[in-house]
Amino acid sequence: MAGALETLCGQAYGAQQYQKLGTYTYCSMVSIIPVCIPICFLWIFMDKLLVLLGQDSEVAMVAGSYSIWLIPGLFAFPFLQSLVRYFQCQGLILPMFLSSCAALCLHIPVCWTLLHKTNLGIIGAALSTGLSYWFNVVLLGIYMRYSSSCEKSRAFIFNDIFLSIKEFFSFALPSAVMVCLEWWSFEVLILLSGLLPDSVLETSVLSICLTTTSFHYLVPYGISAAASTRVSNELGAGNPQAARLSVSVAMVLAAIEPIMVALTLFCCRYVYGYLFSNEKEVVNYVREMIPLLCISVIMDSLQAVLSGVARGTGWQHIGAYVNLGAYYLLGVPVAVVLCFALNLRGKGLWIGILAGSTVQASLLALVTGLTNWQKQVFCYKMVDVIYVECSLILQTKHNFVENCRQAMQGRECWRGVAQPTMNQLEQAGNRGKKRR
Structure with missing residues:
Protein backbone atom coordinates (compact mmCIF):
# COMPACT_ATOMS: atom_id res chain seq x y z
CA MET A 1 0.00 0.00 0.00
CA PHE A 162 -7.77 12.80 6.62
CA LEU A 163 -8.84 14.73 3.53
CA SER A 164 -6.12 12.85 1.58
CA ILE A 165 -7.21 9.34 2.62
CA LYS A 166 -9.51 8.84 -0.36
CA GLU A 167 -6.83 9.95 -2.82
CA PHE A 168 -4.27 7.73 -1.07
CA PHE A 169 -6.47 4.63 -1.23
CA SER A 170 -7.14 5.20 -4.94
CA PHE A 171 -3.46 4.32 -5.50
CA ALA A 172 -2.78 2.21 -2.39
CA LEU A 173 -5.31 -0.56 -3.03
CA PRO A 174 -4.21 -1.30 -6.63
CA SER A 175 -0.59 -1.02 -5.48
CA ALA A 176 -1.18 -3.61 -2.76
CA VAL A 177 -3.02 -5.90 -5.18
CA MET A 178 -0.23 -5.49 -7.73
CA VAL A 179 2.49 -6.54 -5.28
CA CYS A 180 0.52 -9.21 -3.41
CA LEU A 181 -0.59 -11.03 -6.55
CA GLU A 182 3.03 -11.42 -7.60
CA TRP A 183 4.38 -12.43 -4.18
CA TRP A 184 1.53 -14.82 -3.44
CA SER A 185 2.21 -16.72 -6.65
CA PHE A 186 5.62 -17.71 -5.25
CA GLU A 187 4.02 -18.71 -1.95
CA VAL A 188 1.64 -20.92 -3.94
CA LEU A 189 4.73 -22.44 -5.54
CA ILE A 190 6.11 -23.50 -2.15
CA LEU A 191 2.73 -24.80 -0.96
CA LEU A 192 2.33 -26.91 -4.10
CA SER A 193 5.84 -28.32 -3.72
CA GLY A 194 4.84 -29.58 -0.28
CA LEU A 195 2.19 -31.78 -1.94
CA LEU A 196 4.72 -33.68 -4.08
CA PRO A 197 5.81 -37.24 -3.14
CA ASP A 198 9.39 -36.28 -2.18
CA SER A 199 8.29 -33.00 -0.63
CA VAL A 200 11.48 -32.44 1.40
CA LEU A 201 13.72 -32.53 -1.69
CA GLU A 202 11.34 -30.50 -3.85
CA THR A 203 10.79 -27.85 -1.20
CA SER A 204 14.52 -27.63 -0.48
CA VAL A 205 15.46 -27.10 -4.13
CA LEU A 206 12.70 -24.59 -4.76
CA SER A 207 13.71 -22.75 -1.59
CA ILE A 208 17.27 -22.53 -2.92
CA CYS A 209 15.98 -21.15 -6.21
CA LEU A 210 13.73 -18.63 -4.46
CA THR A 211 16.56 -17.59 -2.14
CA THR A 212 18.78 -16.98 -5.16
CA THR A 213 16.21 -14.93 -7.06
CA SER A 214 15.20 -13.01 -3.93
CA PHE A 215 18.83 -12.15 -3.16
CA HIS A 216 19.43 -10.94 -6.71
CA TYR A 217 16.06 -9.15 -6.83
CA LEU A 218 17.42 -6.52 -4.43
CA VAL A 219 19.57 -5.10 -7.25
CA PRO A 220 16.79 -4.58 -9.84
CA TYR A 221 14.50 -3.42 -7.04
CA GLY A 222 16.99 -0.64 -6.31
CA ILE A 223 16.97 0.29 -10.00
CA SER A 224 13.19 0.08 -9.88
CA ALA A 225 13.03 2.51 -6.94
CA ALA A 226 15.33 4.93 -8.76
CA ALA A 227 13.22 4.68 -11.93
CA SER A 228 10.01 5.25 -9.97
CA THR A 229 11.49 8.31 -8.27
CA ARG A 230 12.91 9.87 -11.44
CA VAL A 231 9.80 9.24 -13.53
CA SER A 232 7.41 10.60 -10.89
CA ASN A 233 9.63 13.64 -10.23
CA GLU A 234 9.91 14.49 -13.93
CA LEU A 235 6.19 14.05 -14.54
CA GLY A 236 5.43 16.29 -11.59
CA ALA A 237 7.89 18.88 -12.91
CA GLY A 238 6.30 18.73 -16.38
CA ASN A 239 9.30 17.19 -18.20
CA PRO A 240 8.00 14.35 -20.43
CA GLN A 241 11.28 13.92 -22.34
CA ALA A 242 13.26 13.54 -19.11
CA ALA A 243 10.73 10.97 -17.88
CA ARG A 244 11.14 8.96 -21.10
CA LEU A 245 14.94 9.17 -20.81
CA SER A 246 14.79 7.92 -17.21
CA VAL A 247 12.80 4.88 -18.36
CA SER A 248 15.31 4.15 -21.13
CA VAL A 249 18.31 4.36 -18.79
CA ALA A 250 16.63 2.12 -16.22
CA MET A 251 15.76 -0.48 -18.85
CA VAL A 252 19.35 -0.58 -20.15
CA LEU A 253 20.63 -1.20 -16.62
CA ALA A 254 17.90 -3.80 -16.06
CA ALA A 255 19.05 -5.68 -19.17
CA ILE A 256 22.84 -5.57 -18.70
CA GLU A 257 23.10 -6.45 -15.00
CA PRO A 258 20.97 -9.67 -14.99
CA ILE A 259 22.66 -10.98 -18.13
CA MET A 260 26.03 -10.79 -16.35
CA VAL A 261 24.59 -12.49 -13.27
CA ALA A 262 22.88 -15.19 -15.35
CA LEU A 263 26.11 -15.99 -17.23
CA THR A 264 28.03 -16.26 -13.96
CA LEU A 265 25.35 -18.47 -12.44
CA PHE A 266 25.29 -20.75 -15.48
CA CYS A 267 29.08 -21.17 -15.42
CA CYS A 268 28.91 -22.16 -11.74
CA ARG A 269 25.97 -24.55 -12.11
CA TYR A 270 27.99 -27.66 -11.15
CA VAL A 271 29.13 -26.28 -7.80
CA TYR A 272 26.44 -23.75 -6.92
CA GLY A 273 24.31 -26.25 -5.01
CA TYR A 274 27.13 -26.90 -2.53
CA LEU A 275 26.60 -23.40 -1.12
CA PHE A 276 23.35 -24.68 0.37
CA SER A 277 23.69 -28.44 0.83
CA ASN A 278 26.22 -31.28 0.85
CA GLU A 279 23.70 -33.85 -0.37
CA LYS A 280 24.47 -35.00 -3.90
CA GLU A 281 20.81 -35.35 -4.81
CA VAL A 282 20.08 -31.71 -3.92
CA VAL A 283 23.18 -30.45 -5.76
CA ASN A 284 22.28 -32.36 -8.93
CA TYR A 285 18.69 -31.13 -8.82
CA VAL A 286 19.89 -27.53 -8.42
CA ARG A 287 22.17 -28.00 -11.44
CA GLU A 288 19.15 -29.03 -13.52
CA MET A 289 17.24 -25.95 -12.35
CA ILE A 290 20.05 -23.46 -13.08
CA PRO A 291 19.14 -22.81 -16.79
CA LEU A 292 15.57 -21.96 -15.78
CA LEU A 293 16.91 -19.90 -12.89
CA CYS A 294 19.08 -17.86 -15.27
CA ILE A 295 16.05 -16.96 -17.39
CA SER A 296 14.12 -16.06 -14.23
CA VAL A 297 16.89 -13.70 -13.15
CA ILE A 298 16.58 -11.78 -16.44
CA MET A 299 12.78 -11.72 -16.48
CA ASP A 300 12.52 -10.69 -12.83
CA SER A 301 14.89 -7.77 -13.42
CA LEU A 302 12.91 -6.51 -16.39
CA GLN A 303 9.54 -6.79 -14.70
CA ALA A 304 10.87 -5.21 -11.48
CA VAL A 305 12.02 -2.07 -13.28
CA LEU A 306 8.88 -1.90 -15.40
CA SER A 307 6.79 -2.22 -12.23
CA GLY A 308 8.75 0.70 -10.76
CA VAL A 309 7.93 2.79 -13.83
CA ALA A 310 4.27 1.84 -13.39
CA ARG A 311 4.28 2.96 -9.74
CA GLY A 312 5.99 6.24 -10.58
CA THR A 313 3.48 6.98 -13.33
CA GLY A 314 0.42 5.98 -11.32
CA TRP A 315 -0.42 2.81 -13.26
CA GLN A 316 -0.91 0.59 -10.23
CA HIS A 317 -4.35 -0.46 -11.47
CA ILE A 318 -2.85 -1.56 -14.80
CA GLY A 319 -0.13 -3.47 -12.97
CA ALA A 320 -2.75 -5.23 -10.84
CA TYR A 321 -4.65 -6.45 -13.91
CA VAL A 322 -1.41 -7.51 -15.61
CA ASN A 323 -0.26 -9.51 -12.58
CA LEU A 324 -3.67 -11.12 -12.19
CA GLY A 325 -3.67 -12.33 -15.77
CA ALA A 326 0.02 -13.25 -15.96
CA TYR A 327 0.23 -15.29 -12.76
CA TYR A 328 -3.27 -16.58 -12.03
CA LEU A 329 -4.72 -17.02 -15.49
CA LEU A 330 -1.49 -18.38 -16.95
CA GLY A 331 1.42 -18.94 -14.55
CA VAL A 332 -0.15 -20.94 -11.73
CA PRO A 333 -2.42 -23.10 -13.98
CA VAL A 334 0.54 -23.93 -16.24
CA ALA A 335 2.62 -24.78 -13.16
CA VAL A 336 -0.06 -27.15 -11.85
CA VAL A 337 -0.44 -28.90 -15.21
CA LEU A 338 3.30 -29.33 -15.75
CA CYS A 339 3.92 -30.42 -12.17
CA PHE A 340 1.12 -32.89 -11.57
CA ALA A 341 -0.30 -33.83 -14.98
CA LEU A 342 3.01 -34.08 -16.87
CA ASN A 343 4.95 -35.17 -13.76
CA LEU A 344 7.69 -32.53 -14.11
CA ARG A 345 7.56 -31.95 -10.35
CA GLY A 346 9.40 -28.86 -9.09
CA LYS A 347 10.78 -28.06 -12.52
CA GLY A 348 7.23 -27.82 -13.85
CA LEU A 349 6.25 -25.47 -11.02
CA TRP A 350 9.17 -23.19 -11.83
CA ILE A 351 8.43 -23.21 -15.57
CA GLY A 352 4.87 -22.11 -14.82
CA ILE A 353 5.95 -19.17 -12.67
CA LEU A 354 8.61 -18.28 -15.24
CA ALA A 355 5.91 -18.18 -17.91
CA GLY A 356 3.90 -15.83 -15.70
CA SER A 357 6.82 -13.44 -15.12
CA THR A 358 7.63 -13.45 -18.85
CA VAL A 359 4.07 -12.48 -19.75
CA GLN A 360 4.08 -9.88 -16.98
CA ALA A 361 7.28 -8.26 -18.26
CA SER A 362 6.03 -8.36 -21.86
CA LEU A 363 2.70 -6.69 -21.06
CA LEU A 364 4.29 -3.99 -18.90
CA ALA A 365 6.88 -3.34 -21.62
CA LEU A 366 4.07 -3.00 -24.16
CA VAL A 367 2.22 -0.49 -21.97
CA THR A 368 5.40 1.49 -21.32
CA GLY A 369 6.43 1.50 -24.98
CA LEU A 370 3.05 2.82 -26.12
CA THR A 371 2.90 5.57 -23.50
CA ASN A 372 2.42 9.17 -24.58
CA TRP A 373 4.54 10.93 -21.97
CA GLN A 374 3.34 14.37 -23.00
CA LYS A 375 -0.20 13.22 -22.28
CA GLN A 376 0.88 11.85 -18.89
CA VAL A 377 2.24 15.27 -17.94
CA PHE A 378 -0.98 16.91 -19.14
CA CYS A 379 -3.10 14.49 -17.09
CA TYR A 380 -1.08 15.20 -13.96
CA LYS A 381 -1.38 18.94 -14.48
CA MET A 382 -5.13 18.63 -14.93
CA VAL A 383 -5.43 16.61 -11.72
CA ASP A 384 -3.34 19.23 -9.94
CA VAL A 385 -5.52 22.05 -11.29
CA ILE A 386 -8.66 20.23 -10.14
CA TYR A 387 -7.08 19.74 -6.71
CA VAL A 388 -6.25 23.45 -6.45
CA GLU A 389 -9.73 24.47 -7.62
CA CYS A 390 -11.38 22.15 -5.10
CA SER A 391 -9.15 23.56 -2.37
CA LEU A 392 -10.16 27.09 -3.33
CA ILE A 393 -13.84 26.13 -3.32
CA LEU A 394 -13.49 24.53 0.09
CA GLN A 395 -11.58 27.56 1.34
CA THR A 396 -14.25 29.91 -0.06
CA LYS A 397 -16.95 27.81 1.56
CA HIS A 398 -15.02 27.89 4.82
CA ASN A 399 -14.65 31.68 4.60
CA PHE A 400 -18.38 32.08 3.86
CA VAL A 401 -19.31 29.94 6.84
CA GLU A 402 -16.85 31.83 9.01
CA ASN A 403 -18.28 35.19 7.90
CA CYS A 404 -21.81 33.98 8.66
CA ARG A 405 -20.68 32.78 12.06
CA GLN A 406 -19.06 36.11 12.83
CA ALA A 407 -22.19 37.94 11.63
CA MET A 408 -24.32 35.80 13.90
CA GLN A 409 -21.95 36.46 16.76
CA GLY A 410 -22.21 40.17 15.98
CA ARG A 411 -25.96 39.91 15.96
CA GLU A 412 -25.90 38.17 19.32
CA CYS A 413 -23.59 40.87 20.67
CA TRP A 414 -26.02 43.53 19.45
CA ARG A 415 -28.81 41.76 21.19
CA GLY A 416 -26.79 41.53 24.37
CA VAL A 417 -25.94 45.26 24.47
CA ALA A 418 -28.66 47.09 22.53
CA GLN A 419 -31.70 45.18 23.71
CA PRO A 420 -31.32 46.10 27.42
CA THR A 421 -30.87 49.74 26.42
CA MET A 422 -34.04 49.65 24.34
CA ASN A 423 -35.88 48.10 27.28
CA GLN A 424 -34.67 50.87 29.57
CA LEU A 425 -35.83 53.54 27.11
CA GLU A 426 -39.22 51.86 26.82
CA GLN A 427 -39.61 51.72 30.61
CA ALA A 428 -38.66 55.41 30.92
CA GLY A 429 -41.30 56.29 28.31
CA ASN A 430 -43.97 54.38 30.22
CA ARG A 431 -43.12 56.21 33.45
CA GLY A 432 -43.44 59.53 31.61
CA LYS A 433 -46.90 58.59 30.38
CA LYS A 434 -48.04 57.70 33.90
CA ARG A 435 -46.90 61.07 35.29
CA ARG A 436 -48.93 62.91 32.67
Missing part, protein backbone atom coordinates in the same frame (compact mmCIF):
# COMPACT_ATOMS: atom_id res chain seq x y z
CA ALA A 2 2.87 2.38 0.67
CA GLY A 3 3.69 2.08 -3.03
CA ALA A 4 1.03 4.77 -3.54
CA LEU A 5 3.53 7.27 -2.13
CA GLU A 6 5.87 6.60 -5.04
CA THR A 7 3.24 8.22 -7.24
CA LEU A 8 1.83 10.86 -4.90
CA CYS A 9 5.00 12.03 -3.14
CA GLY A 10 7.19 11.68 -6.22
CA GLN A 11 4.98 13.84 -8.42
CA ALA A 12 4.32 16.33 -5.61
CA TYR A 13 8.07 16.74 -5.08
CA GLY A 14 8.62 17.25 -8.81
CA ALA A 15 5.91 19.93 -8.81
CA GLN A 16 7.60 21.59 -5.77
CA GLN A 17 4.50 21.07 -3.64
CA TYR A 18 6.61 20.06 -0.66
CA GLN A 19 3.87 20.33 1.95
CA LYS A 20 2.00 17.48 0.27
CA LEU A 21 4.89 15.07 0.98
CA GLY A 22 4.34 15.24 4.72
CA THR A 23 0.57 15.09 4.31
CA TYR A 24 0.70 11.97 2.12
CA THR A 25 3.29 10.28 4.35
CA TYR A 26 1.28 10.76 7.55
CA CYS A 27 -1.86 9.74 5.67
CA SER A 28 -0.11 6.52 4.63
CA MET A 29 0.81 5.69 8.22
CA VAL A 30 -2.72 6.35 9.47
CA SER A 31 -4.27 4.31 6.65
CA ILE A 32 -2.02 1.24 6.84
CA ILE A 33 -2.08 0.69 10.61
CA PRO A 34 -5.71 -0.63 10.64
CA VAL A 35 -4.79 -3.05 7.83
CA CYS A 36 -2.29 -4.72 10.18
CA ILE A 37 -5.06 -5.83 12.55
CA PRO A 38 -6.64 -8.55 10.32
CA ILE A 39 -3.12 -9.67 9.38
CA CYS A 40 -2.45 -10.21 13.09
CA PHE A 41 -5.38 -12.60 13.38
CA LEU A 42 -4.19 -14.41 10.26
CA TRP A 43 -0.72 -14.85 11.75
CA ILE A 44 -2.11 -16.02 15.09
CA PHE A 45 -3.85 -18.94 13.38
CA MET A 46 -1.11 -19.50 10.79
CA ASP A 47 -0.26 -23.02 12.06
CA LYS A 48 -3.86 -24.21 11.70
CA LEU A 49 -4.12 -22.60 8.27
CA LEU A 50 -0.96 -24.34 7.03
CA VAL A 51 -2.16 -27.72 8.30
CA LEU A 52 -5.48 -27.09 6.57
CA LEU A 53 -3.54 -26.51 3.33
CA GLY A 54 -1.84 -29.89 3.66
CA GLN A 55 1.52 -28.86 5.10
CA ASP A 56 3.53 -30.88 7.61
CA SER A 57 2.26 -30.33 11.16
CA GLU A 58 5.73 -29.77 12.68
CA VAL A 59 6.67 -27.22 10.02
CA ALA A 60 3.30 -25.52 10.48
CA MET A 61 3.81 -25.30 14.24
CA VAL A 62 7.23 -23.65 13.86
CA ALA A 63 5.92 -21.25 11.21
CA GLY A 64 2.94 -20.37 13.41
CA SER A 65 5.16 -19.66 16.41
CA TYR A 66 7.44 -17.46 14.32
CA SER A 67 4.47 -15.55 12.89
CA ILE A 68 2.97 -14.81 16.30
CA TRP A 69 6.20 -13.36 17.69
CA LEU A 70 6.75 -11.35 14.52
CA ILE A 71 3.52 -9.39 15.15
CA PRO A 72 5.28 -6.55 17.08
CA GLY A 73 7.48 -6.03 14.04
CA LEU A 74 4.43 -5.99 11.78
CA PHE A 75 3.24 -2.70 13.30
CA ALA A 76 6.57 -1.09 12.46
CA PHE A 77 5.90 -1.56 8.75
CA PRO A 78 3.32 1.24 8.29
CA PHE A 79 5.89 3.70 9.61
CA LEU A 80 8.96 2.14 8.02
CA GLN A 81 7.59 1.73 4.51
CA SER A 82 6.00 5.19 4.54
CA LEU A 83 9.22 6.84 5.72
CA VAL A 84 11.28 4.95 3.15
CA ARG A 85 9.06 6.26 0.34
CA TYR A 86 9.15 9.75 1.87
CA PHE A 87 12.95 9.85 1.71
CA GLN A 88 13.15 7.97 -1.58
CA CYS A 89 10.94 10.44 -3.45
CA GLN A 90 13.19 13.30 -2.37
CA GLY A 91 16.37 11.49 -3.35
CA LEU A 92 17.54 11.34 0.29
CA ILE A 93 19.32 8.00 0.03
CA LEU A 94 22.08 8.53 2.61
CA PRO A 95 19.83 8.59 5.71
CA MET A 96 18.11 5.39 4.56
CA PHE A 97 21.47 3.74 3.93
CA LEU A 98 22.89 4.74 7.31
CA SER A 99 19.76 3.73 9.23
CA SER A 100 19.68 0.36 7.46
CA CYS A 101 23.36 -0.22 8.28
CA ALA A 102 22.75 0.69 11.91
CA ALA A 103 19.73 -1.63 12.08
CA LEU A 104 21.79 -4.44 10.53
CA CYS A 105 24.61 -3.89 13.03
CA LEU A 106 22.04 -4.19 15.82
CA HIS A 107 20.19 -7.14 14.30
CA ILE A 108 23.15 -9.50 13.85
CA PRO A 109 24.38 -9.63 17.49
CA VAL A 110 20.86 -9.49 18.95
CA CYS A 111 19.62 -12.28 16.68
CA TRP A 112 22.69 -14.44 17.40
CA THR A 113 22.31 -13.90 21.14
CA LEU A 114 18.60 -14.71 21.21
CA LEU A 115 19.08 -17.78 19.01
CA HIS A 116 22.15 -19.34 20.62
CA LYS A 117 22.44 -17.91 24.13
CA THR A 118 18.81 -18.26 25.18
CA ASN A 119 16.15 -20.93 24.92
CA LEU A 120 13.96 -18.81 22.64
CA GLY A 121 15.07 -20.45 19.39
CA ILE A 122 12.99 -19.37 16.40
CA ILE A 123 11.06 -16.97 18.64
CA GLY A 124 14.29 -15.07 19.25
CA ALA A 125 14.78 -14.63 15.51
CA ALA A 126 11.28 -13.14 15.19
CA LEU A 127 11.81 -10.79 18.14
CA SER A 128 15.17 -9.58 16.83
CA THR A 129 13.62 -8.90 13.42
CA GLY A 130 10.86 -6.80 14.96
CA LEU A 131 13.35 -4.93 17.12
CA SER A 132 15.45 -4.09 14.06
CA TYR A 133 12.40 -2.77 12.22
CA TRP A 134 11.48 -0.46 15.09
CA PHE A 135 15.07 0.71 15.49
CA ASN A 136 15.12 1.66 11.81
CA VAL A 137 11.82 3.54 12.22
CA VAL A 138 13.16 5.52 15.17
CA LEU A 139 16.32 6.54 13.30
CA LEU A 140 14.42 7.66 10.20
CA GLY A 141 11.84 9.49 12.33
CA ILE A 142 14.57 11.39 14.19
CA TYR A 143 16.19 12.41 10.91
CA MET A 144 12.86 13.54 9.48
CA ARG A 145 12.08 15.60 12.59
CA TYR A 146 15.40 17.39 13.01
CA SER A 147 17.05 17.48 9.58
CA SER A 148 16.98 20.76 7.66
CA SER A 149 16.59 18.82 4.39
CA CYS A 150 13.08 17.78 5.51
CA GLU A 151 12.07 21.20 6.81
CA LYS A 152 9.73 22.03 3.91
CA SER A 153 8.18 18.59 3.59
CA ARG A 154 7.51 17.41 7.15
CA ALA A 155 4.60 19.78 7.84
CA PHE A 156 1.85 18.19 9.93
CA ILE A 157 -1.65 19.49 9.09
CA PHE A 158 -4.21 17.31 10.83
CA ASN A 159 -7.21 18.07 8.60
CA ASP A 160 -5.29 17.57 5.35
CA ILE A 161 -4.21 14.09 6.43
